[in-house]
Amino acid sequence: MSEISVKIIAMSELSTYLGWRERIHPTKSQTIRGILSEIAQNDGKFRELVYNPTNGRFSEWVVILINGIDMKQRNGLDTPVFNNTEIECFYPFEGG
Numbered sequence: 001m002s003e004i005s006v007k008i009i010a011m012s013e014l015s016t017y018l019g020w021r022e023r024i025h026p027t028k029s030q031t032i033r034g035i036l037s038e039i040a041q042n043d044g045k046f047r048e049l050v051y052n053p054t055n056g057r058f059s060e061w062v063v064i065l066i067n068g069i070d071m072k073q074r075n076g077l078d079t080p081v082f083n084n085t086e087i088e089c090f091y092p093f094e095g096g
Helices: 012-018 032-040 043-049
Strands: 004-010 022-027 064-067 086-092
Touching: 004 012, 004 032, 012 043, 012 086, 022 032, 032 043
Parallel strands: 004 086
Antiparallel strands: 004 022, 064 086
């Protein structure tokens, strides 16, 4: 299995809370779950706000798009990833 690179983008308020907006993440993982787990292992804020691999909990407040499509419309955390996949994480907005 060869290494690929994916781009992780934290949008809107989430980028403020995490302290970063964009990262290139080299990985041998083949799913969103694997990539999010790797990031969470090294980033406590990400683990707290987005995904905790220890208990398998994904924040209900964060939307994740994979190349512009909501991961829930694909295979969720088991969605496969490929080289140059873009993963966007953000808090949805509601207005009134």
